[in-house]
Amino acid sequence: MTLTVAHRGSLFHLLADPRFKEDCVEFIEDGLLTVSEGVIESMGPADQLLHQLPAGTKVIQHNDAVLVPGFFDLHVHSPQLTTVAIYGEQLLGWLNTIIPEEEAYKDPEIASKRADIFIKEALRNGTTTMAVYGSWAKESVDALFKKADSLNMRFVAGKVMADRNMPAGISLTSPEQDYEDCSSLIDAWHGKGRLSYAVTPRFAISCTREDMNVASRLMGEHDDIYFQTHLSENPKEIEFTLELFPECKSYLDVYDSFGLLGRRSIFGHCIHLEDEDFKRVEETGSVLCPNPPSNFFLGSGLFKFENAKNHNVHVALGTDFGAGNTLSMLSSMENAYKMAQLQGYSLSPWEAFYYATLGGAKALSVDDRVGNFLPGKEADFVVLDKKATPLIEWRMEHARTPADVMFVLMMLGDDRMVRSTYLAGNAVHHRDE
Structure with a gap:
């Protein structure tokens, strides 16, 4: 039996080059990313996907975090x-x-x-x-x-x-x-x-x-x-x-x-x-x-x-x-x-x-395999902690838009922000362990 693991948190990825294409950004405040055998099965709003999960699916809750492609x-x-x-x-x-x-x-x-x-x-x-x-x-x-x-x-x-x-x-x-x-x-x-x-x-x-x-x-x-x-x-x-x-x-x-x-x-x-x-x-x-x-x-x-x-x-x-x-x-x-x-x-x-x-x-000409969360792609992703430091936590309380959230992550973030790293669905780094 194939085991599906569902990761719940905010989800962010890009669908195209934003220099040349508008509306290519997807940010889901409460999202679900499902992974099976190292490959992404689905991604979307948690309230739409949770009831579709197979019986016995393990749900990993990533509180106060944004999941981004590796x-x-x-x-x-x-x-x-x-x-x-x-x-x-x-x-x-x-x-x-x-x-x-x-x-x-x-x-x-x-x-x-x-x-x-x-x-x-x-x-x-x-x-x-x-x-x-x-x-x-x-x-x-x-x-x-x-x-x-x-x-x-x-x-x-x-x-x-x-x-x-x-x-x-x-x-x-x-x-x-x-x-x-x-x-x-x-x-x-x-x-x-x-x-x-x-x-x-x-x-x-x-x-x-x-x-x-x-x-x-x-x-x-x-x-x-x-x-x-x-x-x-x-x-x-x-x-x-x-x-x-x-x-x-x-x-x-x-x-x-x-x-x-x-x-x-x-x-x-x-x-x-x-x-x-x-x-x-x-x-x-x-x-x-x-x-x-x-x-x-x-x-x-x-x-x-x-x-x-x-x-x-x-x-x-x-x-x-x-x-x-x-x-x-x-x-x-x-x-x-x-x-x-x-x-x-x-x-x-x-x-x-x-x-x-x-x-x-x-x-690298591998965008058919990695780079975002489209179903069928390899599940390489990172969990970024929105409360990694007191300053980041404070600033996030005043972030009003997805662009603001992601800008704070890139301007104030470092290795302390990386809570977990996954390769093909397997955790290879947990900051707090």
Whole structure:
């Protein structure tokens, strides 16, 4: 007999991109979400659904809480656990300080222990899907996939490719080794459960043309893997990149010249793009992924949310932990709002939550499976506590509309707000236990 579990509380999700479609927000003050075998059976007002529940259905009451689809963090670095919140420099100098710490991940025991800590922290923050950069060592990615698979977590990851311009103390790989390691990881993990592989050049500065050709070859050999890298994060980074690839007209054009743009390509940061770049991103269906906590921490600049909207570009959101000093997507949404405000653009709570939920699913081309609460989708969701702190409780007493409620959640929320996290209907984090 199939067991149905019903979760009762306020429900919030999005049905489309609110930048382009009105009336795509659904907020039910007293709602019921029913789950069976990890899949959503129904969602709607509790007074309409309660009498339809099968006999013996377990009803879990989530008082003073809003249930939202699980968060997507589509740009994050797992090997930076020991270097998050290091004081000081902007991008290139900062990288020279933190990258040597990644050497430890060639030890499988260290890689396994830190993968466990990293994923537990993500779940504690309500993140249910991630696109992760491992270290150069394939052991780091093996450990991440093993842990994610044990939890039935939707997880994208790849080992960093870097055959030049790395700081002292880090082992350089070769194009041949990168191809061999990536192919081995793809064979072992891609398509297993809810796991997917991403070809992951650290950035163009760290890869010779031969290594970039390896990335292109891997993408050509596997039509359902992802590509992820960094793009236009820092002015000095851009200048150095164009010195290394003088035949290219822009940083984006470097990746384009190797055939690495497309709907399964996720570019982190993308702060200093020009109009021509936005047009090319739109043409290819590529995904831009700003990381506001990191962009503020390193002083990198402001992502142009309004330009992305005007060019109908796919946008997701990330934390870029550990240049980002948090794994909280609520914090990333908060900082995205502030980033947009500095440019005279008002980022609504609907737009912010879209980037972290359904927009993230669309970025990975899995919006038919996750991203909102439509029946038939996988039951990845988060329970957000409207009384997480005395200030939040007080402010919620004065919230008058769903938009006000969701805006307070994103502006005042952090890991303390995440009461529970569910993967395919199974609780994997309870704050109070």
